[in-house]
Every structure is written in structure tokens, then in C-alpha cells.
Amino acid sequence: MGTGDHGDDESNPNRPDRGSVRATYDRIASHFASTREYAWPEVESFVDEHAAALETADAPAVGLDLGCGNCRHAELLAADCDVVVGLDASRGLLETGRERARERGFDVALCQGDASTLPLAADCVDIAVYVATLHHLPTRAVRRASLNELARVLSPDGRALVSAWSTAHDRFDAAADAEAGFDTTIEWTLPGGEAVDRFYHIYAPAEFEADLAASKLDLLEWEVSSGNCYAEVAGSG
Numbered sequence: 001m002g003t004g005d006h007g008d009d010e011s012n013p014n015r016p017d018r019g020s021v022r023a024t025y026d027r028i029a030s031h032f033a034s035t036r037e038y039a040w041p042e043v044e045s046f047v048d049e050h051a052a053a054l055e056t057a058d059a060p061a062v063g064l065d066l067g068c069g070n071c072r073h074a075e076l077l078a079a080d081c082d083v084v085v086g087l088d089a090s091r092g093l094l095e096t097g098r099e100r101a102r103e104r105g106f107d108v109a110l111c112q113g114d115a116s117t118l119p120l121a122a123d124c125v126d127i128a129v130y131v132a133t134l135h136h137l138p139t140r141a142v143r144r145a146s147l148n149e150l151a152r153v154l155s156p157d158g159r160a161l162v163s164a165w166s167t168a169h170d171r172f173d174a175a176a177d178a179e180a181g182f183d184t185t186i187e188w189t190l191p192g193g194e195a196v197d198r199f200y201h202i203y204a205p206a207e208f209e210a211d212l213a214a215s216k217l218d219l220l221e222w223e224v225s226s227g228n229c230y231a232e233v234a235g236s237g
Contacts, residue, residue, distance in 0.1 A: 029092030067133025169227025
């Protein structure tokens with residue numbers, strides 16, 4: 001794990017740009033995807049909770065896996081949604097998602113894009129999963145913009161699950177600032193032994209709540225579980 005940088009991440013000279021973050025995941029895509037076989041239990045519970053409403057909706061239900069990676073969560077959404085969009089910045093990861101969909105026989109419309117400028121119409125998404133992605137966006141302004149974009153695309157009755165790594169995780173210093181998170185890099189080791197640094201912004205729980213509260217999303221509930229912050233949110237309508 002790299003050295004953390006506390007304080008205002010907007011002025012962090014070691015912060016990568018979004019192109020560098022995308023290039024990192026293109027580089028490790030195949031190996032990374034091979035270690036991400038199963039959906040998270042928290043995502044399964046969230047989708048199950050809202051499945052009945054999706055199945056009885058008057059219009060075709062649209063799901064969004066934002067930061068879809070290999071589409072393990074898009075696969076969950078596909079069981080209850082008529083249309084599922086999987087969006088990721090990394091073309092390499094999208095290719096792993098395409099392969100998974102082909103092998104497992106589910107439909108997903110894949111799109112390379114930026115979480116802070118979603119190429120989707122307003123009010124079109126009924127259920128969204130935005131997990132393990134927000135913390136890879138390199139500035140607070142971009143992270144908040146992505147939350148506002150999620151609010152824009154959610155339908156009036158739409159719901160989303162948002163997650164990010166937290167300072168409460170046992171791999172981080174428990175004495176980290178309770179109000180502010182920090183930037184760091186965490187190594188990904190490829191099969192040949194090469195270590196590739198991945199950027200993270202590790203959220204303090206209070207900071208996670210504050211960013212959601214400052215966004216255009218309606219924060220319904222949130223918790224810290226297994227070292228991650230989770231929130232169920234709705235569009236502001």
C-alpha cells in the first residue's frame with residue numbers, strides 16, 4: 001500500500017488524472033476481472049429488495065451498473081430488468097464484461113464513459129449499482145459531479161446503491177481523521193510479479209455522508225459494513 005495523503009485532495013501533487021486511472025485498469029483488466037467472480041452480498045440484498053417493484057413496473061425496467069468492470073453486478077440486474085447498461089471508463093474491463101455476458105447468457109449494453117458525465121438521458125434509470133468505483137475518481141469535485149449525474153439519470157422512483165472504501169477498514173490506520181479521508185495507492189500484483197499502483201480516495205464515514213448530503217441525491221440510509229461505506233439513495237425528483 002502506498003503512502004496516504006491527508007487533507008485537501010484537490011491540491012495533492014501526487015494525484016493522478018482520470019486518464020491515468022483508466023490506463024491502470026486497462027493494464028490489469030484481465031487478471032483483475034478473473035478475481036472478481038461473485039457479486040457482493042450487499043448488492044444481492046439491494047437488488048432482491050427492489051426486484052418486485054421492477055417486475056411490476058408499467059414501463060420496461062432499466063438498470064445501470066456504474067463502474068461495471070466484468071459485469072458481475074450487471075448480471076444480477078439482468079435477472080429483473082428489461083434493459084441493463086454497464087458503464088466503465090476502462091475498455092479492457094468492458095471486454096471482460098462482454099465475455100462474461102456471452103458465456104453466461106445475459107444481455108447488457110456496454111458503454112465506455114465517465115461517471116461524472118453520464119451519456120444517459122435524465123430520469124431513465126430505475127435501479128443502479130455504483131459500487132467500488134467512486135473511490136477511484138481522483139478529486140472531490142469529480143466524485144461529487146458523479147453523484148449529481150447519478151441523481152440526474154435516476155427515475156423519480158429509482159433507487160441506487162453507492163459504496164466506497166472507508167477509513168474503518170482494518171487495513172487502514174484507525175486513527176485517521178474522523179472528518180476527512182485520504183488519497184493513497186494500493187498495489188495490484190500481476191501474475192508475473194509486476195506491481196501496479198491503483199489510486200484510491202479512502203473515505204472517512206462522515207465525509208462519505210457529507211458528499212452524499214451535498215449532492216442532488218436523496219440519502220435514504222447509509223452504513224459502514226466490512227470496511228466499506230454503503231448508501232441507498234434516490235434521485236431528488
